[in-house]
Amino acid sequence: MDWNAIVRDHGPTVFGIAWRILGHTADVQDVTQEVFMEAYRLQRRQPVRNWEALLRRLAVCRALDRVRRRRPTVSINDLSLRASRASPESDAMSAELAERLSEAISGLPEREGEVFCLRYFEDLSNQQIADALDMHPGAVAAALHKARAKLEALLYPPLIGEKNER
Amino acid sequence: MNDETYPDSFDELRGDLRVAVEYVKRRPIPQATMDEALDRALHCGSPGRWTAHWSRRKALVGLAGAVAACLAIGFWLLRPSDSWADVVKAVGAKPWIHGTIHGAAADQSPEFWISTSRSVGGLRSQEEISFFDERLQIVDRYKPAEKVLYRLPISSTQDLAQSQELLDVFGQLFRGEAKLKTGFSGMALKDQKRRRVEKDGQKWDEYELHFQILSQSNSDMGMTFTVDAQTHLPHSMTMQGDGGKSVEWTFDYPENGPADIYALGVPKDAKLIDRMPTGDMSRILAAIQAGRDRFDDFQALVIRNEWPDLFPTAGKPIPMAFLVWKKGNRWRIETALPPQEYFGNHFPVDKDHKQWLRDLFKKALFEPLAVCDGKVVYEGEMEGQKRGTFKLLGTADQADSECPEVMGAMPATWCYPRDFNAPNDRTEEILNLKPAGGPPNTVLVTSRVVHPRDDEIPWQRFWLDSARGYVVVRHDLLTADPAKPPTDHDIQDLMDQWEQTPSGIWYPTRVNVGSRGGEWYHFFLDFKADMPDDLFKPTKRTVLTEQYPVGS
Numbered sequence: 001m002d003w004n005a006i007v008r009d010h011g012p013t014v015f016g017i018a019w020r021i022l023g024h025t026a027d028v029q030d031v032t033q034e035v036f037m038e039a040y041r042l043q044r045r046q047p048v049r050n051w052e053a054l055l056r057r058l059a060v061c062r063a064l065d066r067v068r069r070r071r072p073t074v075s076i077n078d079l080s081l082r083a084s085r086a087s088p089e090s091d092a093m094s095a096e097l098a099e100r101l102s103e104a105i106s107g108l109p110e111r112e113g114e115v116f117c118l119r120y121f122e123d124l125s126n127q128q129i130a131d132a133l134d135m136h137p138g139a140v141a142a143a144l145h146k147a148r149a150k151l152e153a154l155l156y157p158p159l160i161g162e163k164n165e166r
Numbered sequence: 167m168n169d170e171t172y173p174d175s176f177d178e179l180r181g182d183l184r185v186a187v188e189y190v191k192r193r194p195i196p197q198a199t200m201d202e203a204l205d206r207a208l209h210c211g212s213p214g215r216w217t218a219h220w221s222r223r224k225a226l227v228g229l230a231g232a233v234a235a236c237l238a239i240g241f242w243l244l245r246p247s248d249s250w251a252d253v254v255k256a257v258g259a260k261p262w263i264h265g266t267i268h269g270a271a272a273d274q275s276p277e278f279w280i281s282t283s284r285s286v287g288g289l290r291s292q293e294e295i296s297f298f299d300e301r302l303q304i305v306d307r308y309k310p311a312e313k314v315l316y317r318l319p320i321s322s323t324q325d326l327a328q329s330q331e332l333l334d335v336f337g338q339l340f341r342g343e344a345k346l347k348t349g350f351s352g353m354a355l356k357d358q359k360r361r362r363v364e365k366d367g368q369k370w371d372e373y374e375l376h377f378q379i380l381s382q383s384n385s386d387m388g389m390t391f392t393v394d395a396q397t398h399l400p401h402s403m404t405m406q407g408d409g410g411k412s413v414e415w416t417f418d419y420p421e422n423g424p425a426d427i428y429a430l431g432v433p434k435d436a437k438l439i440d441r442m443p444t445g446d447m448s449r450i451l452a453a454i455q456a457g458r459d460r461f462d463d464f465q466a467l468v469i470r471n472e473w474p475d476l477f478p479t480a481g482k483p484i485p486m487a488f489l490v491w492k493k494g495n496r497w498r499i500e501t502a503l504p505p506q507e508y509f510g511n512h513f514p515v516d517k518d519h520k521q522w523l524r525d526l527f528k529k530a531l532f533e534p535l536a537v538c539d540g541k542v543v544y545e546g547e548m549e550g551q552k553r554g555t556f557k558l559l560g561t562a563d564q565a566d567s568e569c570p571e572v573m574g575a576m577p578a579t580w581c582y583p584r585d586f587n588a589p590n591d592r593t594e595e596i597l598n599l600k601p602a603g604g605p606p607n608t609v610l611v612t613s614r615v616v617h618p619r620d621d622e623i624p625w626q627r628f629w630l631d632s633a634r635g636y637v638v639v640r641h642d643l644l645t646a647d648p649a650k651p652p653t654d655h656d657i658q659d660l661m662d663q664w665e666q667t668p669s670g671i672w673y674p675t676r677v678n679v680g681s682r683g684g685e686w687y688h689f690f691l692d693f694k695a696d697m698p699d700d701l702f703k704p705t706k707r708t709v710l711t712e713q714y715p716v717g718s
Contacts, residue, residue: 011200033207
């Protein structure tokens with residue numbers, strides 16, 4: 001195993017995933033470190049046949065874990081991206097949107113959050129996501145559909161009384 | 167876009183969700199931060215992060231070891247030359263050899279002395295001073311920064327093992343043995359040239375050597391010895407790495423050398439910490455070593471029932487199978503990822519597993535993971551066009567650190583671990599003969615890294631079964647003081663089912679990996695199997711799969 005080559009080849013991907021989900025340099029550095037340490041520990045136990053898939057998956061999982069940890073309790077029903085609608089083109093508003101999106105993703109069921117990140121942040125196809133997460137491509141599509149629906153629902157303020165019906 | 171036939175992911179998003187994703191994706195990656203993070207990640211590859219043994223090994227392979235190593239390599243590699251006996255004769259007549267470095271590392275002023283007639287040697291640099299006595303098997307090691315002198319068993323440190331190799335080589339040379347039996351680990355000679363040159367009116371024989379660093383497939387090193395053509399005394403050795411940097415050692419042959427470590431400049435009043443094992447600890451260390459060295463030859467099928475770390479949310483365990491052959495100090499390990507239909511197909515631990523294994527053998531394609539011919543380890547290429555070929559990985563004793571993923575398929579790895587802490591200058595070992603909270607009939611060796619790095623696991627606990635001759639039955643890797651509550655990062659390996667080899671060596675037939683409850687290694691060993699020597703060569707295996715006595 002050429003560890004240097006593994007870090008060199010896949011490190012930017014790991015860092016990029018963590019960066020897109022977290023957006024804070026200190027957290028991203030920590031997650032990158034966590035991912036590689038965990039990967040190293042895993043390969044000590046078992047040969048790794050697909051480093052790219054393993055590291056992508058670990059990066060998404062650990063970055064979302066980090067978001068969950070820094071937001072003690074995140075309920076997707078309590079989140080709203082609606083606040084940004086006044087000026088959607090502004091970077092500041094987009095940044096706020098992105099922040100809220102991370103929180104919202106971390107509030108999704110784990111599998112849906114992972115699938116969403118790999119599809120929309122990393123541009124992986126359903127098949128590639130299936131390979132990375134050991135899922136059936138059909139299950140990927142279903143998880144994506146659910147994740148999108150839940151996140152898009154946050155864009156609109158709930159009607160009075162609607163929240164409790166969700 | 168990774169898949170050109172797949173629609174742009176943006177097209178699937180609407181409104182603010184799309185805006186947010188778009189913003190996230192165009193946010194520029196901070197290059198400097200990434201470089202720093204990846205630099206740290208490179209160090210995650212140090213196996214030492216996960217075992218103190220590997221930590222120790224990496225930490226101790228320092229300048230002193232390199233000094234001895236390079237010198238020994240140079241002498242060793244000279245042996246095929248016709249004039250080697252002359253060189254031996256010339257050097258052997260001298261009571262001491264003294265080496266001094268020049269060039270790139272000269273600012274550290276390292277130098278060494280060695281006397282084969284006394285079997286002692288000393289190494290001195292700004293970072294460390296050491297003095298070892300091969301006959302007593304003791305090394306004194308002083309670190310100026312700590313102002314502490316450690317007394318350690320010579321066999322417990324990797325760099326001194328290298329120095330011992332040096333002594334072995336010199337000893338054979340000084341006895342006049344024209345053909346050496348000892349090799350030097352870590353290097354492979356690729357070619358060598360010899361030529362006569364004349365400088366400043368003096369004639370010199372130059373031996374230009376070119377060898378490969380075994381653990382780095384694309385890394386070579388050149389070494390040139392300059393030997394006085396008249397006296398046959400080596401005068402200098404120049405080492406040149408891939409990067410073009412060179413270091414030169416020069417040698418002289420004084421009548422006297424250091425009598426002990428204090429003669430090398432260690433203060434007489436330096437604090438001495440004696441870590442020479444005594445009593446029960448000494449017996450335990452010897453028992454672990456003996457169990458590993460005397461383990462009977464075997465052929466084995468090893469099943470790891472699942473690997474949820476990789477696919478924890480898949481909801482279906484993926485069994486992995488290994489074939490292992492061990493004959494003396496040679497071994498071979500092959501592995502197979504079973505076909506998809508086996509995913510979620512639990513290994514039938516408590517039922518008749520023979521049929522399960524027979525079916526697996528029919529469908530799984532085993533491929534070589536690693537082969538050790540007794541001297542070096544070859545790693546099987548598992549991916550791409552090189553699949554089925556081998557590359558040189560390192561020396562046999564580097565297997566644990568260079569291919570740790572492979573070694574879990576060897577039962578001795580768990581019960582007679584190489585990372586069981588022999589005394590060294592980085593860790594403290596505490597033996598508790600009546601510990602609480604562990605498996606029955608066990609004694610406990612707790613090992614603590616005295617000054618752990620931030621990313622180093624600082625505590626290890628080895629629970630050893632005294633009734634089975636001190637085998638490790640449980641191994642804990644702890645991120646915090648054992649007196650404190652355990653953390654999520656702690657690892658516990660538990661060996662809970664045992665058998666004996668024909669010669670009475672205990673080994674586990676089941677290992678619970680990582681204390682997560684569901685991950686197990688199952689070992690099925692056959693001590694009567696006929697193992698042809700070709701198995702231990704780096705070649706593709708073409709037979710035996712069908713012959714393997716499944717489930718025996």
